Each structure stands twice: as structure tokens, then as C-alpha cells.
Amino acid sequence: MADIQSKLNGLFKDLNIYLNEKKLLSRFELRLKIKELIGTNEFSEDELQHCETCYEYPLLQYIFLSATSGIPSSIYAPILHEKLEYKQILFYHSHTFKTSEDLLEQAYKEACQLKLKYLQTLVSKILLKANYSVIETSLKRILATLEGVKLNCSLFCSLLELTSKLSSLDLTPNDALIIPPGTNAAPFIQFYQQFSNQILLAEATVWLIDPETETVSIFIGIPSKRLLGFFTKSQLARSIERRWRPTITEDF
Secondary structure, eight states: OHHHHHHHHHHHHHHHHHHHHHSSEEHHHHHHHHHHHHHHTTOOHHHHHHHHHHHSSOHHHHHHHHHHSSOOSSTTSOOOOEEEEETTEEEEEOTTOOOOHHHHHHHHHHHHHHHHHHHHHHHHHHHHHTTOEEEEEOSSEEEEEETTEEEEEEEOSSHHHHHHHGGGOOOOTTEEEEEOOOSOSHHHHHHHHHHHHHHHHTTOEEEEEETTTTEEEEEESOOOHHHHTTOEEOHHHHHHHHHHSOOOOSOO
16 A cells, blocks of 8 residues: 555656646646546556555546645645636636636647547547548548548537537538537537538537547447447447437327
8 A cells, every 4th residue: 555655646746847847737638637647657457456446536537626625635636626617618727827718728728638639549549440531631620431432531629619610511321420529518508409401410429538448439420330339339429319319108
């Protein structure tokens, strides 16, 4: 246990150094950094299991909660109990850090770039596993082909960004719109209510990709059979289906 505590103290110190540089960072970036530090501090599988047994959470979640709950578990742990949502992305900072519109906008741009980078990697990986040929790639777009049929994947760092650009898109059955999850379900339910018919009529799809868990879920529409095996149905999609699925009360 002493060795584990020593590693935890070292991890918290490394995290503090990083946070002293960043000051303001998104939830995804914070959790990504914690995951990276767990790796660099070389926690074994046995140690990870021991921590989960002792702390009642996986180590990543335990460290995240220690940093963000306002009740640090170590004198070395950072305190990031101030949080705010900006353009549908959750950010954390210490109570001594004064935010501003300019700082939030810069942090938002950095968070978007990071999320898009991970979305690009995950989408490319899925397409290659499904035997697609990726012929063009950027942070915002991946163009792939399979048996002469093109698939145009457009990447958005948030649902808000997709909403703002949807009217300018000429959707076809070859279009997949890729978004990460948000901080709560309400904007996604509103989006589904407002735009699902338009997307379904165009036979386009919306994929929900969580870059932290590397899971891919169906949000709107049905992807091709070649891709379907790589998808799971998210709790969000199930909730929306239950809410808007018509109820049939008569036999026929």
C-alpha cells in the first residue's frame, strides 16, 4: 500500500505541475491527462484493482473526483472545484483563477482541436476495420470509399457546432455527421426533435463517439451493414426512441 500511495503522490504532483500551466481546461482534457499519468506512473493491474477496492472507484475516477469535488484526498492533490459550461463543453479551474470571455474562447478552441483529433483517429480506425479505404482526412472531414461507394464523415467538436452548420449542409445517404457526447441530454433531445426528420429523410446518419471510452453509438439513422457491428446503442438514443416512438393501442 505504501508503494501505491507513493505513486499516487507522484501522480498528484505531476498533475499539479500540468494544471499550474493550463489553469483552465475541459473535462475531457483533465480526464485524458489523468489517464496518461496513470500510465507514466506505471500502476500495475493488481495496483489498479487494489485502488478500486479501497476507493470504491476506478483509479481514474477517484483521482478526477479528488481534484474536482473540493475535497482532495491528498495534500498533493489539486483543487479544481470551480466548473462552468461554455458552448456545451464543461471546464474546470481553481477558485483563485479569474476567467474571462477571451480565456474561455481560447480554452474552447483548444478543447475542440483535441476532441476533433481523437474523433479523427477513432473514425479512421473504424473505417479501416470495416475495410473502407480512407482517401482524404483532416480534423473536420474524412472521406472513405468501399466498393465504389463514398462515405463522407464530417467531424464536429460539439452538438452546438453541428447545429450551427446543419443548414449549410446538403445531406445525402453518403453523409455521416460525427459528434462527441455533451454534458447533459437536453440539447441532444432538442436537436433530435428539431432535426431528426430532416436527417432521416436524407438517409444521412449521426454518430455519437465518446473519445474517452472510444465507444461509437448510433444517434440518428442506421449506418451501413459493414459498419453496424462496430456500433452500440447509447442510453441517450434509447431514451429518445422511447420518448418519440409512436404508441399503438389497437390490434390490426
